Amino acid sequence: MIASVREHHQRxxxxxxxxxxxVDVIKDVADRERMEAYSNNFFDYxxxxxxxxxxxIYAVGHCPPNGFPEAVKYPLSQLPLERYLNExxxxxxxxxxxxxxxxxxxxxxxxxxxxxxxxTRLKGQFPPFLQAHHYxxxxxxxxxxxxxxxxxxxxxxxxxxxxxxxxxxxxxxxFDGSPRPPEIIPISTVVDEIxxxxxxxxxxxxxxx
Ligand SMILES: NC(=O)c1ccc[n+]([C@@H]2O[C@H](COP(=O)([O-])OP(=O)(O)OC[C@H]3O[C@@H](n4cnc5c(N)ncnc54)[C@H](OP(=O)(O)O)[C@@H]3O)[C@@H](O)[C@H]2O)c1
Numbered sequence: 001m002i003a004s005v006r007e008h009h010q011r012x013x014x015x016x017x018x019x020x021x022x023v024d025v026i027k028d029v030a031d032r033e034r035m036e037a038y039s040n041n042f043f044d045y046x047x048x049x050x051x052x053x054x055x056x057i058y059a060v061g062h063c064p065p066n067g068f069p070e071a072v073k074y075p076l077s078q079l080p081l082e083r084y085l086n087e088x089x090x091x092x093x094x095x096x097x098x099x100x101x102x103x104x105x106x107x108x109x110x111x112x113x114x115x116x117x118x119x120t121r122l123k124g125q126f127p128p129f130l131q132a133h134h135y136x137x138x139x140x141x142x143x144x145x146x147x148x149x150x151x152x153x154x155x156x157x158x159x160x161x162x163x164x165x166x167x168x169x170x171x172x173x174x175f176d177g178s179p180r181p182p183e184i185i186p187i188s189t190v191v192d193e194i195x196x197x198x199x200x201x202x203x204x205x206x207x208x209x
Contacts, residue, residue: 002050007027029060036101092138111200146162170190
């Protein structure tokens with residue numbers, strides 16, 4: 001397993017290394033030039049160990065240090081544009097960059113796994129405290145990119161599966177001290193579903209509850 005993690009997440013890097021993963025540093029999935037350089041030289045970091053990947057898992061997001069209240073504090077009328085652009089970078093530009101750049105590093109019959117969110121299905125049911133429509137809109141667009149990838153002539157010819165997993169809220173310190181979402185699942189449930197998707201011969205498109 002190769003885990004690409006941002007440099008400042010030292011603890012995650014250590015834990016992943018302890019689990020036997022090769023860990024490398026990724027800077028910004030939204031930066032096309034960097035992503036191209038990263039993907040072109042990908043196997044140079046791991047000489048002799050890999051030459052094609054079975055799967056690529058995309059789990060880019062941003063849980064701000066001050067947790068959920070900080071993430072959802074702005075209604076759309078007051079949302080700083082910078083925040084919206086960041087959502088677009090994480091959930092759309094980065095998704096397209098990783099898909100286009102990493103395709104060559106996947107073996108035929110391999111897969112992508114994109115982590116989406118159950119929030120895209122909450123239309124009309126948002127609790128009053130949840131000012132997260134900017135996030136939901138960026139994630140919904142990610143879902144459409146996934147749909148497009150499934151119909152792409154190169155992925156279909158190469159039998160590459162594009163999976164989408166959409167968890168409800170995941171239990172973490174992110175939700176400490178905030179209104180609890182109605183349903184919270186452990187991270188292990190998401191991990192189990194990712195493993196099942198990686199092993200699946202069929203396209204997986206699933207809400208994780
Ligand atoms: N947490 C939940 O309850 C929940 C529920 C449903 C769905 N999801 C989905 O799960 C996915 C992952 O979210 P998460 O909760 O695991 O977030 P997370 O704990 O903040 O982890 C996401 C990682 O992505 C990194 N990242 C952000 N922007 C990046 C960029 N431009 N280039 C490279 N790396 C970048 C973050 O680094 P920094 O810390 O440096 O920003 C962080 O290490 C997202 O798609 C999210 O929508 C999460």
